[in-house]
Amino acid sequence: MNLVVEQAAARWYKEQMGLSDGDSLRIFVRLGGCGSVHPGLSLGITKEEPRKPGLLQQVEGVNFYMEEDNVWYVDNKELRISFDEKYEEIKMNVV
Structure with missing residues (x-):
């Protein structure tokens, strides 16, 4: 399993959410939406x-992570x- 956050996405989150170096963003599994991996x-x-944290990557000074109990969503994928x-939007793809 791997987490890859591209620099352009990290910069977008920093700007849109007013984040500073050292801040953390949790990626979590939620009910509903249009996920492509688990209906x-x-x-x-x-x-x-x-x-x-089960997966963690620091990009542009921000820690992006998934907790251990949510990494099953990306099981053996990236x-x-x-x-x-x-389209000026974020894309989250599990490949």
Whole structure:
């Protein structure tokens, strides 16, 4: 399992959420939405300090992570977070 956050996506989150170096963003599994991996589930993101991170990557000074109890969502795959400049939106893909 791997977490890859592209720099453009990290910069977008920093700007849009007013984040500073050292802040943490938790990626979590939520009920509903249009997740492509598990029907009826999708990923959300919130500013929160880690308790037991299972996946972690620091980009642009921000810690992006998933807690241990949520990594099953990306089981043996890679979660890639990117920014689509054409549509000016974040994309979360599990590949």
